[in-house]
Every structure is written in C-alpha cells, then in structure tokens.
Amino acid sequence: MHRTKVRVVEDVLDANDTIAAANRADFARAGVRVVNLMSAPGAGKTALLERVLGELRDDGVRVGVLEGDVQGSLDADRLASLHVPVVQLDTDPGFGGECHLDANMVRSALPQLPLGELDLLVVENVGNLVCPAEFRVGEHARAMVCSVAEGEDKPLKYPLMFRTCELVLVNKLDLLPHLDFDLDKLLGNLDAVHPGVERMLVSARTGAGLGPWRGWLARVAARAEVAA
Amino acid sequence: MHRTKVRVVEDVLDANDTIAAANRADFARAGVRVVNLMSAPGAGKTALLERVLGELRDDGVRVGVLEGDVQGSLDADRLASLHVPVVQLDTDPGFGGECHLDANMVRSALPQLPLGELDLLVVENVGNLVCPAEFRVGEHARAMVCSVAEGEDKPLKYPLMFRTCELVLVNKLDLLPHLDFDLDKLLGNLDAVHPGVERMLVSARTGAGLGPWRGWLARVAARAEVAA
Numbered sequence: 001m002h003r004t005k006v007r008v009v010e011d012v013l014d015a016n017d018t019i020a021a022a023n024r025a026d027f028a029r030a031g032v033r034v035v036n037l038m039s040a041p042g043a044g045k046t047a048l049l050e051r052v053l054g055e056l057r058d059d060g061v062r063v064g065v066l067e068g069d070v071q072g073s074l075d076a077d078r079l080a081s082l083h084v085p086v087v088q089l090d091t092d093p094g095f096g097g098e099c100h101l102d103a104n105m106v107r108s109a110l111p112q113l114p115l116g117e118l119d120l121l122v123v124e125n126v127g128n129l130v131c132p133a134e135f136r137v138g139e140h141a142r143a144m145v146c147s148v149a150e151g152e153d154k155p156l157k158y159p160l161m162f163r164t165c166e167l168v169l170v171n172k173l174d175l176l177p178h179l180d181f182d183l184d185k186l187l188g189n190l191d192a193v194h195p196g197v198e199r200m201l202v203s204a205r206t207g208a209g210l211g212p213w214r215g216w217l218a219r220v221a222a223r224a225e226v227a228a
Numbered sequence: 229m230h231r232t233k234v235r236v237v238e239d240v241l242d243a244n245d246t247i248a249a250a251n252r253a254d255f256a257r258a259g260v261r262v263v264n265l266m267s268a269p270g271a272g273k274t275a276l277l278e279r280v281l282g283e284l285r286d287d288g289v290r291v292g293v294l295e296g297d298v299q300g301s302l303d304a305d306r307l308a309s310l311h312v313p314v315v316q317l318d319t320d321p322g323f324g325g326e327c328h329l330d331a332n333m334v335r336s337a338l339p340q341l342p343l344g345e346l347d348l349l350v351v352e353n354v355g356n357l358v359c360p361a362e363f364r365v366g367e368h369a370r371a372m373v374c375s376v377a378e379g380e381d382k383p384l385k386y387p388l389m390f391r392t393c394e395l396v397l398v399n400k401l402d403l404l405p406h407l408d409f410d411l412d413k414l415l416g417n418l419d420a421v422h423p424g425v426e427r428m429l430v431s432a433r434t435g436a437g438l439g440p441w442r443g444w445l446a447r448v449a450a451r452a453e454v455a456a
Binding site for chain 1: 268269270297298299300302325326327354355356357358359375377378379381382384385386387388400402403406407408433
C-alpha cells in the first residue's frame with residue numbers, strides 16, 4: 001500500500017519534471033528568467049514584490065508576475081496597480097483548491113503572458129511551506145519568505161522548502177522588538193538545514209533591506225541576457 | 229483530463245470519509261471527543277495548547293494530543309512537558325512530506341493513544357490553510373488559528389478552511405499596535421465566508437482571551453459525557 005503510494009507520487013513528480021523542462025525551454029526561447037517565490041500564508045510575498053517591482057521596472061528590468069492563489073485575485077489586483085503584466089492563476093477545482101502550483105498549471109497560463117517582452121517572470125506560489133517545494137515549475141531560482149512572526153523553528157519543521165531555495169528572505173524585521181523571537185536561533189536552524197544559503201533581513205513595511213532584494217532579482221534577470 | 233482528476237480527488241475524499249467514520253466510531257466507543265486544530269505555519273496552535281492544557285487537566289478534563297508534523301517532534305516535546313499524553317505523527321514519506329493529516333494517518337496513530345482514558349483528544353494538524361480543510365479525520369469540531377500578522381485577507385484567500393471551522397481563534401492580538409492591520413476588516417472578511425462563526429480574540433503570548441478558549445475545549449469534551 002505504502003509502496004504503491006510512493007510510486008504514484010514518484011510518477012506525479014516525474015510527469016511534473018517533464019512539463020517543467022518544457023516550460024524552461026519556452027523561457028529560454030523567450031529569453032526570460034523565472035523566479036519561484038514561496039512562503040507560508042501571510043509572510044509577505046506580495047508586499048515584498050509591491051515594494052520593488054516598480055523600481056526594478058524603472059531600472060530597465062522588464063518584469064511580469066504569475067500570481068497563484070486558491071481563490072480570488074486580491075494579490076494580482078495589488079500588483080497590477082504597479083503597471084506590470086500580471087496573470088492570475090486560481091487553483092480552486094471545487095475541493096478547496098490545490099495547495100501549490102505545478103508545472104502544468106504554470107504552462108496553462110503561459111499563453112496569457114507576453115514572455116518575449118519580459119526579462120524576469122516572478123511566479124508567486126500558493127502560501128504553503130510543504131507542497132510548493134516538491135513541484136518545480138521551470139524556474140531558474142527559488143526564493144522564499146519567512147516571517148519572524150512565525151517562530152524560529154520553521155526551517156526544522158519544513159526542511160525541504162528551506163533546502164531547495166537559493167534565497168531566504170527573513171521578513172517583518174520591524175516586529176522583532178515586539179516578539180519573543182531569537183534571530184540567531186532562526187539563522188542557526190536555517191544553516192542546519194541549508195548551510196550558508198543566501199539570506200536577507202528585510203521589512204516590507206519599513207523598507208529595510210529591500211535594496212539587496214531588488215538587486216538579487218535584477219541579477220537573476222541579467223543572467224538571461226548573458227545566456228541569450 | 230480535468231474530469232479524470234476531479235474523479236480521482238472525489239475517490240480519495242470518499243475513501244477518507246469512510247476511514248474518518250471508522251475513527252469516529254472508535255472515538256464514540258471510547259467516549260472521547262476530538263478537536264481538529266488547524267492554521268498556517270507559525271500562527272500559534274502549539275502555543276495556544278501549551279497555555280490551556282495544564283489548567284484543563286487540573287479542571288478534570290483528561291486531554292491528549294495527536295501532533296501532526298512534516299518532520300521532527302518539536303511541538304510534541306513542548307506539549308509532553310505539560311504531562312499530557314502526546315503522540316507524534318510525522319507525515320514525511322521522503323518527498324517533502326504530506327501537507328495535511330488524513331483519516332488514515334490518524335487511524336494509524338490511534339493504537340498509541342490511551343483513548344479510553346481521555347475525554348478530549350486534540351489533533352494538531354500540519355501548518356497549512358489548504359488541504360487540512362479537505363480531509364476530515366473523524367473530529368467532532370474544528371478550530372483554526374489565524375494570526376493578525378498574516379493580514380486581513382486570509383478568509384477570502386482560503387475560504388474552505390474558514391468555512392468548515394466551528395471556531396476561529398484570532399491570535400497574536402498583542403501585535404496589533406505594531407501592524408498595519410484592520411481587525412474589523414478581518415472580521416468582515418470572516419463573516420463574508422462564514423457568517424456568524426464563533427470567534428475569539430486571543431494572545432497566547434500575553435494570555436489575553438484564553439479563558440473562553442479553555443472553556444470552549446471543556447464544552448467540546450463535556451458533550452462526550454452527555455453522549456456516552
């Protein structure tokens with residue numbers, strides 16, 4: 001029974017990887033680099049994009065967003081007001097919704113995106129620390145947001161998510177004085193599951209630390225031109 | 229393709245409901261009432277249990293916990309220090325882990341629990357606002373925790389979770405002065421997806437509002453004696 005389940009999961013992930021490779025080939029043809037942005041619900045993914053996408057565009061990086069949600073278009077509406085191309089992808093099939101984006105869902109949305117006119121596509125995943133980590137969508141880099149309000153133990157409890165990211169944004173730093181939170185402990189737990197992973201201490205609310213975050217996105221985008 | 233997927237999901241949920249009914253029959257035989265406690269990662273489920281389980285036990289309610297996690301036993305260790313029966317259930321099958329508990333996982337853990345010696349079993353689900361809402365585990369009541377640090381939009385983005393709960397705990401109320409958060413807006417969004425659902429404003433950190441939470445758990449437990 002368990003072996004059957006393992007095999008089904010392996011098959012699903014194999015099929016996903018095949019479609020992710022097709023997405024990646026399309027991204028390469030269009031010369032666009034893709035970031036998969038993940039976090040728990042309410043950690044601040046959308047706020048961190050709102051804070052930098054306008055400036056990034058002003059710096060000449062042509063950026064678009066694929067917005068994954070179980071239901072609604074609240075986040076897409078927030079980002080569309082920045083005048084960047086945003087496509088909403090709802091995962092709700094009538095059972096409460098898929099808890100992650102997979103390569104096929106992303107593929108279904110690609111025709112709605114002006115890929116050839118973009119340098120960078122940010123895929124904002126569904127708020128969840130488990131399944132999004134298991135499904136590649138064709139991205140070149142993964143970033144995740146971890147809010148200090150969530151406690152120091154999250155890397156130990158959701159290790160795959162923290163382990164498969166190239167960047168960890170520690171957000172809501174402005175709340176530190178008001179929490180029983182040990183930042184060194186969080187960073188120690190992070191190094192325990194992903195030694196040395198790039199990390200940035202930020203606050204979407206106050207704007208602290210957002211320069212390096214914008215710079216990281218610009219660097220990911222720039223590699224597309226190098227590769228093209 | 230989509231119809232096949234819908235049918236597979238329906239089959240999975242049907243099978244889950246069958247096992248959930250078996251769990252519920254076992255709970256009825258043992259005279260134990262079960263609460264399914266859910267939230268996003270880091271919203272405060274474990275902290276809210278730590279704060280009331282000791283007093284609940286001193287009040288004569290025999291309480292146990294089934295602790296669901298992707299990996300590790302951090303939360304179980306915290307609760308075991310309160311000297312209540314705690315059983316850890318890790319969902320990690322080697323692919324990053326299941327993002328929810330289902331009826332079969334809970335059933336596999338039941339032999340490790342002294343059901344006949346309990347009035348109340350709290351099942352602490354995996355931190356996730358999507359899939360846990362789709363899988364009944366045999367519970368009599370559902371409670372969820374929503375942290376004010378997560379923003380006001382969560383009921384609209386994860387409606388099934390908020391809709392299927394009998395109680396919504398709005399936690400981390402002590403952070404309100406430090407957030408751009410409109411409590412009335414959250415409660416309005418809550419009423420939009422689940423009109424009139426019982427809600428409690430609490431802070432596990434300061435202890436505010438925990439009396440009603442303890443009372444709610446005691447009431448759920450008491451109905452077992454009424455039913456027995």
